[in-house]
Amino acid sequence: MSGPNTEYDPVEVTPLKADEVESMRDDALAAVAAASDLEELKAARTAHAGDRSPLALANREIGALPPQARKDAGKRVGQARGAVSKALAERTLVLEAEHEQRILVDEAVDVTLTLDRRPRGARHPLRTVEERVADIFVAMGWEVAEGPEVEAEWLNFDALNLGPDHPARTMLDTFWLSPASAARVLRTHTSPVQARTLLDREPPVFVVCPGRVFRTDELDATHTPVFRQVEGLAVGPGLSMAHLKGTLDHFARELFGPGVVTRFRPSYFPFTEPSAEVDFLCPVCGGDEPALSTCRTCRGEAWIEWGGCGVVNPRVLVACGVDPERNSGFAFGMGLDRSLMLMSGVADIRTMVDGDARFPMPFGWEI
Amino acid sequence: MRVPVSWLREHVALPDSLGVDELADRLTMLDLKLEEVDRVGGDVTGPLVVGRVLSAEPEEHSNGKTVNWCRVDVGPEHNEDQPDGGEPSRGIVCGAHNFGPGDLVVVSLPGTVLPGGFAIAARKTYGHVSDGMICSTRELDLGDDHDGILVLAPGSAEPGDDVPTLLGLREDVLDLEVNPDRAYALSIRGVARDAALGFDAAFTDPADLPVPDAAGPSWGVTVEAPEACPVFVARTVTGLDPSRATPSWMSRRLQLAGMRPISLAVDVTNYVMLELGQPIHGYDRDHLQGGIVVRHAAEGEKLTTLDGQVRTLSAGDLLICDDSGPIGLAGVMGGEHTELGTSTTSVVVEAAHFAPAGIARTARRHRLPSEASKRFERGVDPALPRYAAQRVVDLLVELGGATAEPGETVVGTVPAMPGIELDPVLPAAVTGIAVKGEDAADALRAVGCQVEGSGTDGLLGVVPPTWRPDLTDPYDLVEEVLRVVGYDRVPSVLPTAPSGRGLTRTQRLRRLAGKALAGDGLVETMSFPFLGPADLDLLGLPADDERRRLVLLENPLSAQEPGLVSTLLPGLLHAAARNVSRGLEQVALYETSPVFLGGQDAVAPVYGVDRRPTPEEVAALDAALPAQPLHLGVVLAGEREPAGWWGPARPVSWADAVETVREVGRLVGVDVVARTGALAPWHPGRCAELLVDGVVVGHAGELHPRVCRAFDLPARSAAAEVDLDAILAAAPAGARPDPYSVFPVAKEDVALVVDASVAAVDVAAALQAGGGELLESVRLFDVYTGAPVPEGQKSLAFALRLRAPDRTLSDDEITASREAAVAEAVRVTGAVQRT
Numbered sequence A: 001m002s003g004p005n006t007e008y009d010p011v012e013v014t015p016l017k018a019d020e021v022e023s024m025r026d027d028a029l030a031a032v033a034a035a036s037d038l039e040e041l042k043a044a045r046t047a048h049a050g051d052r053s054p055l056a057l058a059n060r061e062i063g064a065l066p067p068q069a070r071k072d073a074g075k076r077v078g079q080a081r082g083a084v085s086k087a088l089a090e091r092t093l094v095l096e097a098e099h100e101q102r103i104l105v106d107e108a109v110d111v112t113l114t115l116d117r118r119p120r121g122a123r124h125p126l127r128t129v130e131e132r133v134a135d136i137f138v139a140m141g142w143e144v145a146e147g148p149e150v151e152a153e154w155l156n157f158d159a160l161n162l163g164p165d166h167p168a169r170t171m172l173d174t175f176w177l178s179p180a181s182a183a184r185v186l187r188t189h190t191s192p193v194q195a196r197t198l199l200d201r202e203p204p205v206f207v208v209c210p211g212r213v214f215r216t217d218e219l220d221a222t223h224t225p226v227f228r229q230v231e232g233l234a235v236g237p238g239l240s241m242a243h244l245k246g247t248l249d250h251f252a253r254e255l256f257g258p259g260v261v262t263r264f265r266p267s268y269f270p271f272t273e274p275s276a277e278v279d280f281l282c283p284v285c286g287g288d289e290p291a292l293s294t295c296r297t298c299r300g301e302a303w304i305e306w307g308g309c310g311v312v313n314p315r316v317l318v319a320c321g322v323d324p325e326r327n328s329g330f331a332f333g334m335g336l337d338r339s340l341m342l343m344s345g346v347a348d349i350r351t352m353v354d355g356d357a358r359f360p361m362p363f364g365w366e367i
Numbered sequence B: 001m002r003v004p005v006s007w008l009r010e011h012v013a014l015p016d017s018l019g020v021d022e023l024a025d026r027l028t029m030l031d032l033k034l035e036e037v038d039r040v041g042g043d044v045t046g047p048l049v050v051g052r053v054l055s056a057e058p059e060e061h062s063n064g065k066t067v068n069w070c071r072v073d074v075g076p077e078h079n080e081d082q083p084d085g086g087e088p089s090r091g092i093v094c095g096a097h098n099f100g101p102g103d104l105v106v107v108s109l110p111g112t113v114l115p116g117g118f119a120i121a122a123r124k125t126y127g128h129v130s131d132g133m134i135c136s137t138r139e140l141d142l143g144d145d146h147d148g149i150l151v152l153a154p155g156s157a158e159p160g161d162d163v164p165t166l167l168g169l170r171e172d173v174l175d176l177e178v179n180p181d182r183a184y185a186l187s188i189r190g191v192a193r194d195a196a197l198g199f200d201a202a203f204t205d206p207a208d209l210p211v212p213d214a215a216g217p218s219w220g221v222t223v224e225a226p227e228a229c230p231v232f233v234a235r236t237v238t239g240l241d242p243s244r245a246t247p248s249w250m251s252r253r254l255q256l257a258g259m260r261p262i263s264l265a266v267d268v269t270n271y272v273m274l275e276l277g278q279p280i281h282g283y284d285r286d287h288l289q290g291g292i293v294v295r296h297a298a299e300g301e302k303l304t305t306l307d308g309q310v311r312t313l314s315a316g317d318l319l320i321c322d323d324s325g326p327i328g329l330a331g332v333m334g335g336e337h338t339e340l341g342t343s344t345t346s347v348v349v350e351a352a353h354f355a356p357a358g359i360a361r362t363a364r365r366h367r368l369p370s371e372a373s374k375r376f377e378r379g380v381d382p383a384l385p386r387y388a389a390q391r392v393v394d395l396l397v398e399l400g401g402a403t404a405e406p407g408e409t410v411v412g413t414v415p416a417m418p419g420i421e422l423d424p425v426l427p428a429a430v431t432g433i434a435v436k437g438e439d440a441a442d443a444l445r446a447v448g449c450q451v452e453g454s455g456t457d458g459l460l461g462v463v464p465p466t467w468r469p470d471l472t473d474p475y476d477l478v479e480e481v482l483r484v485v486g487y488d489r490v491p492s493v494l495p496t497a498p499s500g501r502g503l504t505r506t507q508r509l510r511r512l513a514g515k516a517l518a519g520d521g522l523v524e525t526m527s528f529p530f531l532g533p534a535d536l537d538l539l540g541l542p543a544d545d546e547r548r549r550l551v552l553l554e555n556p557l558s559a560q561e562p563g564l565v566s567t568l569l570p571g572l573l574h575a576a577a578r579n580v581s582r583g584l585e586q587v588a589l590y591e592t593s594p595v596f597l598g599g600q601d602a603v604a605p606v607y608g609v610d611r612r613p614t615p616e617e618v619a620a621l622d623a624a625l626p627a628q629p630l631h632l633g634v635v636l637a638g639e640r641e642p643a644g645w646w647g648p649a650r651p652v653s654w655a656d657a658v659e660t661v662r663e664v665g666r667l668v669g670v671d672v673v674a675r676t677g678a679l680a681p682w683h684p685g686r687c688a689e690l691l692v693d694g695v696v697v698g699h700a701g702e703l704h705p706r707v708c709r710a711f712d713l714p715a716r717s718a719a720a721e722v723d724l725d726a727i728l729a730a731a732p733a734g735a736r737p738d739p740y741s742v743f744p745v746a747k748e749d750v751a752l753v754v755d756a757s758v759a760a761v762d763v764a765a766a767l768q769a770g771g772g773e774l775l776e777s778v779r780l781f782d783v784y785t786g787a788p789v790p791e792g793q794k795s796l797a798f799a800l801r802l803r804a805p806d807r808t809l810s811d812d813e814i815t816a817s818r819e820a821a822v823a824e825a826v827r828v829t830g831a832v833q834r835t
């Protein structure tokens, strides 16, 4: 590099002549524009904007000019280098985009290739129905109570006003543990959970009890010795059958749809008095002809049996230590298997229990 | 209860226009629920008419059979003129011989359809064209008698009369489901009473009949157990003509009601039971030895009942006895010796009232649910016996030609019905319907109660009618009021529950476990909880395995499965095999259900119900129950991942079973640790024992090859079974995590050669222990056997991550920690570091 030389005539320094600088700049711009890929652009950058490029060399000569000439030459060279740098940046963007575009095209795959690589699981719809029912009641402030499946005779029967000689006992076809004198049964309903709840806490009590129950029925299309039901119990001051109706109406609408119509029909259960069956009007045919007589959902009956219910018999309250003078209550129970069949059109109960993995699949994880 | 509608209409003045469906609907809304309307004879059509036999010519045929070629007058509408100038008639071939010219018979002419859809046409037979058929009782569905054709009583009909109308072949029968509290509805009388209530129609009580003043007792009766038998009425008839048949209207009604006609005397007792609801027993007086005694049995006494069975009696059984000993199980079944037979001419009629509880116990003990016991155990009207006995006597006199003896034995008196005090506001409070007190009183009167009080102020004094022993407390009365007022009037009011706590933590974790398993590609199944030794043998459980100690059922559905599941695996393995046999290549199933652990043989106490049991008493109930932990069972068979463009299928391995359980644990925050285990039904070298906090919670691994074969599962199927309750109980609540380090991590790999029998988990634990606090984690990333690793040894490669909470580690710290970790592994497991 040359040192400053005040005696030096700028006009005599060839590389800093205006036309020379322009020529260098034009060569550079032409080389940048001519670069067809990033490799060529890199070479053009080295040749025209690198440390040893003509413009860089010219820039170094500026310091050797007399002060009066430096400003002019500096401006000229600076502008030229700026133009080259800008062109390089612009060309880089263009070429990078082209490059990426090419790679992405090269990497294209057939996205229709099957992707069922991870095995698919499913929860049993009886489980999800059970949870759905629990959620409906939990949303109203109720709680979910549980109890054992092998139950003491006293809790399954006596405490529920089903004394040893009660004719309804023989109607509930009961599995007894051996020996029968040990007074232990497979619970025939989830009602003992209600009794346990009353023994366990003070009113007001609002609980639902979903669970598996057992009756000595042979398995066929509509009967099963093992099924699931949900029972509900509300005990507190001033509860009446109207509250039962309101609760079941809400429950039915949440489960089966907003238009569902229910009705009470007289019935008998030892643990409730008055007792009722709750039916709902067939949502498929609406109970109206001509669809009614050929309806497969209600089998032409218009009303579909859903479950049993009633006002808690004061004797049950007494056996569980609740003062029937200060409290009243209502209870209900319905089969979850049956509810699921009504919701989904499953016609044969056996398909729900034979363990075929294809059965739960269409239901998803929530119902 | 099967109720022929024409019989019902005899006692309640229902409008003629009332259809059977409307009748059934109304009864259903009065708590007499229709099971079905049996339209008996609904399929009978065509010319089924009465015929008079004009001539019957026996013709012997080459097959040795003699048939009658008959001319039968079937009335002007159906007769055909005879070319030979004979009486207009039809010609019919008949193989029976129990009739002759002049008899009235039933003729099914061509075009008739008989019960069961049996279509009649003219046909050529035995050289004649037979214009239909002369019918037997069985062909008309009137009974089982096929020996001959049905001959109608002389003068009872005219040729050409419509037989379905004449014999009641078409009848709608209501099959009603009678709830245990409505014993009165196990009779035409009771159903008619409710039908009258439902349609505001006049009711004619069939028990309202005159009982003449008695001239002394009829038969000696001593009741030694008046609580069990408060009323006993005996009447006697003599001179019964044993040749008299039951009239067709009566046998038809019995048959429609579901009972088999037997003989006139027996049929009359059954008829009166159906009509009034009072079970009747008739004794052949000639076989009675001395007076009747009603007493409880001595333990071990014997009685041969009507069905021919010798019964060994218990002290609780109530007996009817004579001088010879027991002659009947009171209210349940009579004895063989005094049974009414084909030669009986004198009958002692018993109409008694027996207390429900004893009858129920006896019927249950001897497995003898009879028509009588069914009524007594629900409660029969105690005021009925005298009237029912009178009805039987009247019918035997009228139909059997018998003579009523003037005496009547009545032991005991009809117990008074206990009164009930009813707060007149209770019906409104319980039902939510604004029922006024006076309306409640009217409703109770309508169902037969005597009601004192206006209902506007003060309590109502209510005495239920004798046929309603089920009405014992105010709530029972409320139900009657509601029945009359109408269940459809109950308003719908949603109650406000107090703010709840939502699901419990365990409930939430259980849901999460289910979702974790489904998310892991497993499908939930629900098996029955029954198990037997055959499946335990298939699992290869040794004789002393505690899972062989089943909780046994007294009355299992199948003798092959006498107990409750002690393990979920048999049900899952069978389900998996079913899926495999149906062509599924990837089978991954799980079940969460309780298992029942045997060995708990305590007796559960049975308490009274007049008070709450004490906490100690409730605890005693629980203590008598077997342990019922919630288990998770898993079975994996075939492929865990299918083949695809990404590569070959990945078959199920032992590790998938272990991983499935560990994954559930991870999702609920529980570290499930695997150790070398050995338990059937797993492969002895591929069984992991799973632990939580050092306690074994279950096992997982590859199934024993023999077990795979026994259950028809693919080789190398895997399974797991764990105590889910135990895993969820260990889930940490309210975790308080340590602050995590933001300083750089140092990664170091070490390879250790150990004996093949050393568990990798032990080596990892030793590394962790030796590495100290700086060693953040240890992960096994490779296992290698083969040269240069010596025979019988394996090389385990671990990735160590080291980090300090407060600084970047220096190279010296990293080296020191790694070397300490390796040194501890060497010390504990005999490992040699590979370099």
Ligand SMILES: [Zn+2]
Residues within 6 Å of the ligand: A282, A283, A284, A285, A286, A287, A292, A295, A296, A297, A298, A299, A300, A301, A302
């Ligand atoms: Zn329908």
